[in-house]
Amino acid sequence: MNNFLAAFSMVFAPDVLIAMFASAIYGLIIGALPGLTATMATALLVPVTFYLSPIAAIATIIASSAMAIFSGDIPGCLMRIPGTPASAAYTDEAYRMTLKGQAETALGICLWFSALGGIVGTIALVLIAPALAEIALSFSTFEYFWLAILGLMCATLVARSSPVKALAAMLIGLLVSCIGIENPAGTPRFTFGLTDLLGGIDVIAALVGVFALAEVMRALTQKEPPEIPERKLGSILKGQIELTKKYPKQQIRGNIVGTLIGALPGAGADMAAWVSYSLSKRFSKEPEKFGTGHPEGLVEAGASNNAALAGGWIPALLFGIPGDTITAIAIGVLYMKGLNPGPTLFTEKASSMYALYLVFIIANIIMIPLGIMLIRVSKYVLKAPRSLIMPIIMVFCAVGAFGAAGNNLFAVLVVAAFGILGYVMEENGYPVAAMVLGIVMGTMVEQNFVTSLIKSDGSILPFLSRPIAAFLAFFTFLALFWPLIAWMKRYRAALSPA
Amino acid sequence: MKLSDRITGVVLALLGIAAFYGGSRLPPVPGQQVGPNVFPMVVGAGLLVVGLLIAFRIGRSFEDAAEAEIEKFGGPDHEAETYARKRRWYAFLPPALMVFYYLTSERIGFIPIATIMIAVLAFALGANRRLILPVAIVGAIVIQVMFVKLLRVPLPPGLVPMPW
Amino acid sequence: MDHLSRRQILAAGAAAGAVGLGLSPAEAQAWPSRPVTVVCPWGAGGGTDQTARIVASILERELKQPFSVVNRTGGSGVVGHSAIATAAPDGYTIGMITVEITMMHHQGLTELNPTSYTPLALMNEDPPGVTVNASSPYKTIKELADAIKAAPAGKFKASGTGQGGIWHLALVGWLQAMGLAPNHVAWVPSNGAAPAMQDLAAGGLDLCTCSIPEARAMIDAGKARALALMSDARNPQFKDVPTLNETLGIKYSVGAWRGIAAPKGLPADIQTKLVAALKAAYDSKEFKDFMASRGFGVKFADPAGFASFMADGDQKMASAMKAAGLSKKS
Structure with a gap:
């Protein structure tokens, strides 16, 4: 109890509150700009944390990353330009809602369910962190291999178009992930002798290219659209409470899946959003509405996204193993501030841990009013003439990718190339989101496959004999053959009435 | 840039063959049963198969079904399609401007190049001509301050x- | 805005340009007159990144200009190292170079080698360790070494970094010192120390050869056990961990080091200023406290010392990598 009171006084110190508030606004703005991500927001905060007290330092990272993950949904929703690979999973859905004049509702979902997800994830962190961490630690490369394959399978489930084309797009993404030297053998592949390609294709630059730049390209072939009619739906929050009542199962499933996947080092929020969105579609009573501006999938993916963010802190705090790129940076800050990760953090520094929990909860609560303010403001983007917004976005694409890639001018060329690729793919019915998934997961699939085989001396038996691996393998095959089964069903249905 | 499934399918199949061949020439690494060549070869073979499936229009029924559903929420617009066809080459202006930025920004500087990029694209999008230059200059300066500062x-x- | 004429806007634009030109900072002004970029070839949050950031923050205070750390990652360090080497030698881009610069060119990954830079200061060196799972039957390094010697080649699996990385070489060197073949213990490449430690804890590996500070959280969590340090002396932060020399009588030591360097051809006056500031940073309490709290080793060398340190390391790496079959150069 004393620890708890001490935690309160630590968090409610003026410097911590000011740092949190300022970094929350900073995170919201960075996340909302196309091409700038939550990871970048966090990395840029590191020098600032030098001058802060330990709790304030961690609070800035927690607050800014939670805000940036949410606000990364804003350009995705309003202009079909997702801010992070995580939001790429449901960008189309949110954008279609905007086209129907429901931008506020769509953004409200992202905000409300993100905040709820964040709080549930924190509660999991408080109550069952050690148990979850044990599960995470029982994952060896065999389990990660199946997990990655399962993640890839989401590509065909999420896509609205032909699963064959989704598969093709995903394979292109996998091929892109081969580029560079970042493979288990440490051998340069498809680099054509260019040093810039040795590092591989930067995921953010590719994402900005296939979504943002391609959208700018499309704008040139379309007349200025008539202003989207606005449907006033009253308070943003009121609608959300109704949705919470309507989709309780989806929300809880999203929270659970998000926390679990987030707690697995190396999986993270990107994968959580994809898996949750496809689970939602798979178990929905009205899967045909997915992709047309239907809130159900958004609820689940949004709930999962931020739960994963909190879940990612579990292995980070207990074992110093990053759950995602954000916690990778946060671990550095923890060490720098003398809060060395490990179980002793929970016992010897218990008051600091309680303070961290409080920071998590507060960050997710202040996200709601701040987010509503940002939604109200950002809506005006839709009112501005497209012919002036698009050129500005294009410049953001260039400098955002440049900054995200560590000030590498080569990233600008990557954006241009992927802009063309994304544009041509989209025009011909190849879902670009599936390609992004391929780029994100490719390294994980190969790394875990190769290292597993080295460890098993070439035998594939451990891929199936370890209990969790077998369980994951079963689901993988189910997902793998699902499109085939569905296709046969449809084929038969099409034949029978004739 | 709408192409027939036959063309995109064949292009994918060729890409698959290239990846397979490129992968097969990678040297093995001692101590690894699965070398760096395997993954690109598997992906290449997959692309070849999928490309051929697309070229033979397998799985097309899904797309038609999806298109039909989308049409319920606003059908095809023939006027828009003609417009898109007429302006299809304009679409390649943004990537061209990115390459322009890559080539010139180091020497000339961010602000003039960004101003030119914004102005050219705004003009191509048919913006109000009085607004183009002020927006371009102010936009470039605001972005510069934001990123640098x-x-x-x-x-x-x-x-x-x-x-x- | 509509009532502004085009001519007015053009005039305003021209005026803005003129003002900009007029106030352009004179090149003759004393360095540093604008912010300096510090390139870090490794990811944010890692040991190199943290060391770079603490050094940058002290340089910022010493030289009164922002020193911003930029993570130019990828290509197992090649991309970042080449970004430092190819930048303009004007003192506005420096970087943290790491042990990989003495290794990559032997693998044929790049032409860059230690002589491609203006060395400024060596800041740190960490020796490799030997860590096993907490439930491993091997309680001491001697037991582990005997088990490895008795086992058939390839039975034991080790990890810690990618194929041909510094910890891989450490393993090879240790095996050779025991008179075993370089591949007697199979190397499982990983994306760095953290995933390797995770796999060690998950029971997927027999040992890890990453440095002890990198393994620390898992050791503290009771999931892993450090058996030995491959260095001349014990680490005061982990004083219970013996060295290989004390236990097995093997005098083998390599280390991962980090230092600050600039592109080749840096003007001498800038170099003098930077080295003085780096020395001050190294001697500062903040730097020492930070490195001690992380368990990172500190080691300083001035430009001449750093250059000969790297040349010496390059020689050692050349023979070690050749022995391990990792060198592309015959």
Whole structure:
């Protein structure tokens, strides 16, 4: 109890509150700009944390990353330009809602369910962190291999178009992930002798290219659209409470899946959003509405996204193993501030841990009013003439990718190339989101496959004999053959009435 | 840039063959049963198969079904399609401007190049001509200040260093 | 805005340009007159990144200009190292170079080698360790070494970094010192120390050869056990961990080091200023406290010392990598 009171006084110190508030606004703005991500927001905060007290330092990272993950949904929703690979999973859905004049509702979902997800994830962190961490630690490369394959399978489930084309797009993404030297053998592949390609294709630059730049390209072939009619739906929050009542199962499933996947080092929020969105579609009573501006999938993916963010802190705090790129940076800050990760953090520094929990909860609560303010403001983007917004976005694409890639001018060329690729793919019915998934997961699939085989001396038996691996393998095959089964069903249905 | 499934399918199949061949030439690594060649070869073979499936229009029924459903929410617009066909080459202006930025920004500097990029694209999008130049200049300066001052991303000053 | 004429806007634009030109900072001004970029070839949050950031923050205070750390990652360090080497030698881009610069060119990954830079200062060196799972039957390094010697080649699996990385070489060197073949213990490449430690804890590996500070959280969590340090002396932060020399009588030590360097051709006056500031940073309490709290080793060398340190390391790496079959150069 004393620890708890001490935690309160630590968090409610003026410097911590000011740092949190300022970094929350900073995170919201960075996340909302196309091409700038939550990871970048966090990395840029590191020098600032030098001058802060330990709790304030961690609070800035927690607050800014939670805000940036949410606000990364804003350009995705309003202009079909997702801010992070995580939001790429449901960008189309949110954008279609905007086209129907429901931008506020769509953004409200992202905000409300993100905040709820964040709080549930924190509660999991408080109550069952050690148990979850044990599960995470029982994952060896065999389990990660199946997990990655399962993640890839989401590509065909999420896509609205032909699963064959989704598969093709995903394979292109996998091929892109081969580029560079970042493979288990440490051998340069498809680099054509260019040093810039040795590092591989930067995921953010590719994402900005296939979504943002391609959208700018499309704008040139379309007349200025008539202003989207606005449907006033009253308070943003009121609608959300109704949705919470309507989709309780989806929300809880999203929270659970998000926390679990987030707690697995190396999986993270990107994968959580994809898996949750496809689970939602798979178990929905009205899967045909997915992709047309239907809130159900958004609820689940949004709930999962931020739960994963909190879940990612579990292995980070207990074992110093990053759950995602954000916690990778946060671990550095923890060490720098003398809060060395490990179980002793929970016992010897218990008051600091309680303070961290409080920071998590507060960050997710202040996200709601701040987010509503940002939604109200950002809506005006839709009112501005497209012919002036698009050129500005294009410049953001260039400098955002440049900054995200560590000030590498080569990233600008990557954006241009992927802009063309994304544009041509989209025009011909190849879902670009599936390609992004391929780029994100490719390294994980190969790394875990190769290292597993080295460890098993070439035998594939451990891929199936370890209990969790077998369980994951079963689901993988189910997902793998699902499109085939569905296709046969449809084929038969099409034949029978004739 | 609408192409027939036959063309995109064949292009994918060729890409698959190239990846397979490129992968097969990678040297093995001692101590690894699965070398760096395997993954690109598997992906290449997959692309070949999928490309051929697409070329033979397998799985097309899904797309037709999806298109039909989308049409319920606003059908095809023939006028828009003609417009898109007429302007299809304009679509390649943004990537061209990115390459222009890559080639010139270091030497000339961020602000003039960004101004030119914004102005050219706004013009191509048919913006109000009185607004083009002010928006371009103000936009470039605001982005420059934001990145250089707030995010500490060093954008090239070039010929026109800013007083801040 | 509509009532502004085009001519007015053009005039305003021209005026803005003129003002900009007029106030352009004179090149003759004393360095540093604008922010300096510090390139870090490794990811944010890692040991190199943290060391770079603490050094940058002290340089910022010493030299009164922002020193911003930029993570130019990828290509197992090649991309970042080449970004430092190819930058303009004007003192506005420096970087943290790491042990990989003495290794990559032997693998044929790049032409860059230690002589491609203006060395400024060596800041740190960490020796490799030997870590096993907490439930491993091997309680001491001697037991582990005997088990490895008795086992058939390839039975034991080790990890810690990618194929041909510094910890891989450490393993090879240790095996050779025991008179075993370089591949007697199979190397499982990983994306760095953290995933390797995770796999060690998950029971997927027999040992890890990453440095002890990198393994620390898992050791503290009771999931892993450090058996030995491959260095001349014990680490005061982990004083219970013996060295290989004390236990097995093997005098083998390599280390991962980090230092600050600039592109080749840096003007001498800038170099003098930077080295003085780096020395001050190294001697500062903040730097020492930070490195001690992380368990990182500190080691300083001035430009001449750093250059000969790297040349010496390059020689050692050349023979070690050749022996391990990792060198592309015959």
